[in-house]
Amino acid sequence: MNQAPVHLRLEELIAAARGGPVAPPAARHLAVCQSCAGEVRNWNAVTGGIGVLVTRSEPPGHIIGQVLAAIDDQPPQPDPVPAIRAEPVAGTARHGLRGHGYAWLAAAAAVALLAGGGYGVSTVLSSAGVPRAAAALTATGCSSLKAVGGTLTSVSGPALTIRAADGSPVTVTTAADTKVVREIAGTLSDIADGSAVTVFGTNSGGTVDAKSVALRSGAASSAGKLPTSPPGHGGLSLQIGLASGTVTDAASSGFTVDEPDGSRVQVTTSPATTVLTLVTSSIGQLEAGQLTSAVGTPGPNGTLAATMVEQDALTTIPALPSSLPSPPSSLPNPGPGSAFPSPLARPSLGNPGSLFSGLGCSQDAIATTYLMALAH
Amino acid sequence: MNIPESVNATKPRMPVQLEDAPQSMNRDDQDDAWLVRRVASGDRDALATLYRRHGGVVLAQITLAVGEPALSEEILQDTMLAVWRGAASFRGESAVRSWIIAIARRRARDRLRHRPVTIAADVADLSGLPAPEAGPEEAAIERAEAAVIADAVGQLGRLHREVLGLVFGAGLTLAETAAVLEVPVGTVKSRVSAARAALARGLAKKGYIR
Numbered sequence: 001m002n003q004a005p006v007h008l009r010l011e012e013l014i015a016a017a018r019g020g021p022v023a024p025p026a027a028r029h030l031a032v033c034q035s036c037a038g039e040v041r042n043w044n045a046v047t048g049g050i051g052v053l054v055t056r057s058e059p060p061g062h063i064i065g066q067v068l069a070a071i072d073d074q075p076p077q078p079d080p081v082p083a084i085r086a087e088p089v090a091g092t093a094r095h096g097l098r099g100h101g102y103a104w105l106a107a108a109a110a111v112a113l114l115a116g117g118g119y120g121v122s123t124v125l126s127s128a129g130v131p132r133a134a135a136a137l138t139a140t141g142c143s144s145l146k147a148v149g150g151t152l153t154s155v156s157g158p159a160l161t162i163r164a165a166d167g168s169p170v171t172v173t174t175a176a177d178t179k180v181v182r183e184i185a186g187t188l189s190d191i192a193d194g195s196a197v198t199v200f201g202t203n204s205g206g207t208v209d210a211k212s213v214a215l216r217s218g219a220a221s222s223a224g225k226l227p228t229s230p231p232g233h234g235g236l237s238l239q240i241g242l243a244s245g246t247v248t249d250a251a252s253s254g255f256t257v258d259e260p261d262g263s264r265v266q267v268t269t270s271p272a273t274t275v276l277t278l279v280t281s282s283i284g285q286l287e288a289g290q291l292t293s294a295v296g297t298p299g300p301n302g303t304l305a306a307t308m309v310e311q312d313a314l315t316t317i318p319a320l321p322s323s324l325p326s327p328p329s330s331l332p333n334p335g336p337g338s339a340f341p342s343p344l345a346r347p348s349l350g351n352p353g354s355l356f357s358g359l360g361c362s363q364d365a366i367a368t369t370y371l372m373a374l375a376h
Numbered sequence: 377m378n379i380p381e382s383v384n385a386t387k388p389r390m391p392v393q394l395e396d397a398p399q400s401m402n403r404d405d406q407d408d409a410w411l412v413r414r415v416a417s418g419d420r421d422a423l424a425t426l427y428r429r430h431g432g433v434v435l436a437q438i439t440l441a442v443g444e445p446a447l448s449e450e451i452l453q454d455t456m457l458a459v460w461r462g463a464a465s466f467r468g469e470s471a472v473r474s475w476i477i478a479i480a481r482r483r484a485r486d487r488l489r490h491r492p493v494t495i496a497a498d499v500a501d502l503s504g505l506p507a508p509e510a511g512p513e514e515a516a517i518e519r520a521e522a523a524v525i526a527d528a529v530g531q532l533g534r535l536h537r538e539v540l541g542l543v544f545g546a547g548l549t550l551a552e553t554a555a556v557l558e559v560p561v562g563t564v565k566s567r568v569s570a571a572r573a574a575l576a577r578g579l580a581k582k583g584y585i586r
Contacts (some may be wrong), residue, residue, distance in 0.1 A: 010565050011550055014543060038518075043544075045517045046572060049525025050544035053440065056526075059431025063449060064424050067456040071420065139407060139425075 008036045017043030136164035137298055138370075142361035148172065148304055149293040149370040152311065155286055160309065162292055165374070171303040172294045174283055179363070181310045182285065183371065186215055186277035188269055191255060195247040198365055199257060199267050200372035207266040208241035210254075211376050214276045214368045243267060244365045276314065278368070286311050293370040295363040310367035315375040408472035416463035423460055430473050431456075433546050438480050440541040441534060442488070451487055455480040474552045477542065481556060517572070520579050528578045536571035543568055 008016070012026045017040050022030065030036050137146040150164040160172040174180075191197065196216040201208045243257040243265035254268040286292065290313055296306035408429070414422030434455060438448040458479050466475060517525065529537055542553040543564075550568075554561040 010568065014550070014568075018544070018547065042517045042572065042576075045520065045522070045525060046529075046540060046575065047544045048522035049520075049529055050540055052522045052526035053529060053541070054433055054436040054545045056436070059427060059435055059452070060449060063453050064427045064431070064456065067427075067453055067460070068420055068424070070457055071423075071460055141428075 007033060008039070013039045013043055016040045017047050136166055136168045136170045137302065137304055140295070140361075140366050142366075144297060145295055145307075145361060145363060145366065146298050146304060147293060147295045147366050147370055149291070149374050152286055152288050152290055152292040154288060155283060158283060160283070160286070160292070160294070160306075162294060171301075172296070172306045172309070173299060173303055174306050174309060178283075178296075178306050179308045180281045180283055180286070181278045181308070181364075181367070182281040183214065183276040183310065183312045183314060183368075184279055185314055186213075186275035188252070188273065188275055190215055190275060190277060191247055191250050191269075193248055193250050193255075195250075197244070197247055197257060198368045198372070199241070199243040199265075200369065200376065201241045201267070201273075203241035204268075207254075207268055208243050208257075210267050210269050210273045212274045212276060212372045213267075213269065214278055214372065216278050216364065241265075242369060244362070244369075274314070276312075278310070281311070283309070287313065291315050291371055291374050293367045293374070295366045295370075308363035308367050310364075310371055312371045312375055409466075409468055412459075412463050412466045412472055412475075415460060416466070423456065426459065426472070426476070427456055430476055433473065434476055434480050436545050437477050437538070437541045438484055440529075440537040440545070441481065442484050443530075443534070443537075447487065451480060451483050454483040454487075458483060470552060470555060471548070473546055474548050474556050477546055477548075478556045517576050517579060520582075524579070524582075525575070528575055528582070531578055532571060532574055535567060536574055539564060539567045540571050540575075 006029075008026050008029060012022060013036065016022045016026070016030060030040065136150075137148055140147050148162050148164050148170045150162045150170075152160060153163050153169065154161045158174045160174065162170050162172055164170050191213060198214045198216070199208055199210050200212045200214075201210040203209075243259065245257040245259040245265070247255045248258055248264075249256045254266065257265045257267055259265060286309070290311050292309065292311045294304055294306040294310075295308040296304045299305045408426070411422045411426050411429075415426065431452065435448060435452050438451050438455075439445060442448050442451065455476065459476060462479070466472070470478075520528070529540060532540070539553065539557070542548050542556060543550065548556065550561050550564050554564045557564065559567075
């Protein structure tokens with residue numbers, strides 16, 4: 001007896017049209033059924049049309065700026081979980097200064113101290129039920145790139161293990177074309193007009209007071225790949241100051257950074273400013289126990305396929321006995337409005353992904369910024 | 377503004393369980409749920425990240441529903457404020473994106489409540505009835521460029537624009553779409569099919585037919 005053909009259901013047609021997973025029986029049917037294949041083509045065309053509409057709807061930067069300003073005018077919210085709280089907007093929003101909240105300094109310092117000691121402080125992450133390996137990979141401002149930063153615990157052939165900020169080990173795989181860079185000591189006199197730099201510091205009235213300046217030169221240069229800052233970004237809180245671009249007007253007290261988007265950021269330096277020179281290195285030259293960041297694409301089981309690995313060879317991480325019941329209490333005072341009621345309640349790195357907003361897909365800038373934040 | 381996540385419109389999204397996330401859960405959904413928790417705790421940067429991830433899709437959806445770009449932006453602003461205020465109420469019973477869109481839809485409804493009702497010309501749009509069997513004009517969709525289809529979608533009635541946006545723009549499942557629209561899944565199916573038929577008729581009138 002002839003049976004009428006069983007065509008794909010609407011859900012299956014739509015899934016196929018959107019490029020989503022299709023069950024094997026449906027896929028087999030689709031391969032031989034012209035009617036269903038035509039339906040999928042039609043829905044696929046609809047998907048393309050709607051995609052155009054979505055692409056046209058770039059979210060304007062001023063909207064989130066207005067939302068955050070309105071939030072500042074409201075009374076504080078209840079705080080059900082330990083928070084990394086952003087400071088109110090400080091001063092005039094300035095393009096090219098990527099602000100991330102005062103607490104970032106404290107959180108990053110906590111990570112720098114704790115990363116070598118084996119403490120897991122990711123209470124927020126674990127309570128949210130997020131797998132640790134997945135949580136350890138940090139989103140960046142580039143949809144295709146993730147990052148991880150922490151202490152390099154081992155190197156096994158092309159594979160590295162980095163203990164991430166939340167305490168979880170992350171396997172980082174490398175390939176022959178993975179770029180490996182180490183930070184070595186430089187001096188302020190190395191900073192000259194034309195130098196490609198990434199600057200990390202504090203925002204002081206629109207000027208970055210540099211804590212660290214990373215100099216890129218030779219093979220380690222990221223010329224042409226420096227980040228761009230999206231419009232409207234300056235609406236966020238402005239306590240941490242970042243700049244990345246080319247040095248002009250170099251002087252003993254500071255310099256100007258010309259960012260690729262045309263903005264200019266004033267940077268002041270002092271004898272306390274750390275100058276790092278980035279030099280090309282290799283996997284074999286990486287040292288266990290040093291702060292290391294990696295940028296790449298997510299691999300299976302929470303691994304990261306790195307296209308960029310950078311190591312801070314200068315920062316000394318205090319060794320903390322693993323038997324200590326609590327993290328050390330010598331962390332910097334995060335200041336008024338802090339969400340850190342006690343050392344035990346300090347949060348993990350929080351959402352470090354926000355640090356990278358504005359860096360675009362520059363793996364160099366992401367890796368360097370991550371290390372600078374960890375080191376400070 | 378270069379915000380790649382916001383244009384990843386067709387990615388199927390799975391429901392989120394905050395306290396017991398299954399291993400198979402979409403990693404972006406895990407990240408989103410975590411971000412909402414951060415927002416609930418007062419993390420402004422988390423709100424900005426959510427905006428960057430979903431603002432474009434949400435704005436497109438509002439514009440499809442409302443049809444006025446300026447008003448749509450105002451509604452998007454209302455929506456993000458509502459996300460800030462209501463993040464603690466998010467229970468992970470839906471994907472974050474569909475949760476935000478549902479908020480946006482309510483905000484749009486509030487904004488439009490006092491406006492005169494516009495009667496759409498397309499009767500099938502108003503009724504939500506299933507479309508008639510596919511006719512030869514269905515081929516018109518295949519023949520049209522994506523930009524032409526986009527413009528044609530803009531000419532559809534609100535219900536049709538809205539359902540197509542949710543399924544093919546926001547990437548929601550039919551069940552998620554039904555939840556956002558507060559209608560049965562069967563109605564969503566009927567509405568999607570009717571929308572495509574209306575789209576095909578519109579394109580056929582423009583000459584995109586054999």
